[in-house]
Amino acid sequence: MLDVLVPDSEQGRVYRALTLRGRSDHRMLSQYLGLPETTVHDVLNSLAELGLVYRVCGEPDRWEAAPPDRVMALALAEEENRRARLWQAGAELDRLYHQARTTCGPYRYVEPVEHPATLLRLTARLQERARQQVRWLDRPPYYSKPHHFRAQEDMQTRRMADGVRYRTVYSQAVYDDQELFATMTRLAERGERVRVLAELPVKLTIGDADLGLLVPDPDRAGLNEALLVHASALLQAFIGVFETLWTLGVPVTDVGGEHDLPEPDRAILTLMAAGVTDDTIARRLDMSRRTVVRRIASLLDRLGATTRFQAGVQAAKRGLL
Template identity: 45%
Template sequence: MDEVLDPDSDCGRVYRSLVGHPRASTGELAARAGLSEAAVLTTLKELAAEDAVVAIDPDSRAWDAVPPAQLVEALLQRDAVRRAGLRQAGAELERLYRFARRDAGHYGALEVVEGSTRVLAAVRHLQQSARREMRVIDMPPYSGSPEYYPDQESLQRERMASGVVYRVIYHGTAFDDPIAGPNMARMIEAGEQARTLDEPPMKLAIADGELAIVTLAADDHHGVIALLIRPSSLFRALANVFDALWRLAVPVSVAGADTQIDARDRQILTLMASGATDDAIARRLGLGRRTVVRRVSALLARMGATTRFQGGVQAARRGWL
């Protein structure tokens, strides 16, 4: 639960109040955190489930914080486990890919498709077969013809209108790409859930729990190949890779694709990214605290960020800092 270290989140305010005021009651915490007692109690239960706080009497009337050093170490260990899982899944994919190139017939869950036209046709068929969800990692190079992209947008709109949820992770440079940038903005506006990640490891599309396609550059000639993976240990590994990357990626909003920002908001974002509090930003820029809070909230919503940290990452990726 990274929010526990964010001083502007409910979890962060409650945890910080307990750090400075041990054995505090829910009423005392509510007064210090600026929340209702009901909200504080809900937050405490969430923190307790993450082993960030403990109730110190049988009726949970008084609480205390787990030592911050212990909490940070637990968060770092959790992140290390998640990254280790990604490496393991990637290693398994690499081994199976190389095995498949030697003799695809020995691994029944995998089929190799070669050539841009056949690969794009396979991706289209994959989307048409989806009934619940499409999970996609979209990254360059883009191999379709100019006619492919309007057709793809039309297909995705049809699938989303029929109830298929699209969750897409874009490469961190997508905002500046003449192909991916405008497409991303239109699809988000149509209902796509989008996030960005600096360096995704692969180009991937997964339809429900039925079929996955990994698109790769061909090793021995110009062009691309696709690996079609059916339910198997490899399929589960790819699904786990996507889910882990989705948690690491930064959300994007419709307005997030807009690269325009005024000078005052740029100053606020720069100070926010440096760790300045709302009070410090207000003093530095000669603004009222409420004005800063309102503008920070609007900027985070514009970027689709849920924390100040995510906001700083998104602002940096857009070149706003």
């Protein structure tokens, strides 16, 4: 839904064109925008499903845009719903944490982790025992030393080669840490599936559905209040919270291969980062506007970005500019 408010997205461009030109069919919009007819046709249908455009009564081949105030209202409602889901996930984690703290005495499926060194050993054991997948909520602050990070990268690479699937939701702070970002990029190249959220409430690692490690308050208590959670209804609840946050995360797709980036794409990225329009890029690089639009769409997908600004930030972080 929010993509329609992004001027350079396909949804945004089609909706704005339809708003400016009035009633049009997909062929007219295709010629006006320099996009393939099939792309415009698919975008119109997706916008229609969201209630943002509709077919003209009696003229099924022609489309009309919904009023912009309706679009804004729907987009804001979607964002509020997304925020509510994030707060709900955070509240659920808080409830589960307090439940675990109050029940760890009489129940054997929850154990306090007494020392940070024990937590490191348990993290390694969890990964060694995993046979299918490891789920990870990874956020700062980080207390490990450089050799611990190298050991983790080596272990994860080995376990992924064994067929264990890793899915990690990183805090957005990953973009501010050059070494951590480089590690994330290398692991993604080797097969780790990566998503990013602005903030994560806890540190959490889950091996299959058998074992979990929770650091509930890393900002205040560091690693000192960590919990080991064995297979149980409680661990299933933590898995549910992870899956909720996973669906809310922004995918970081195809982060590998940047060093093989064609020179025209590198030039387009540089001009995009400077705020240059598609038409100006096309003139400067002696390309057709349609080629520029197609290459930009491919770059956005490659960088896991939904806007030109995000693409510029990620390209700069990866040393592409």
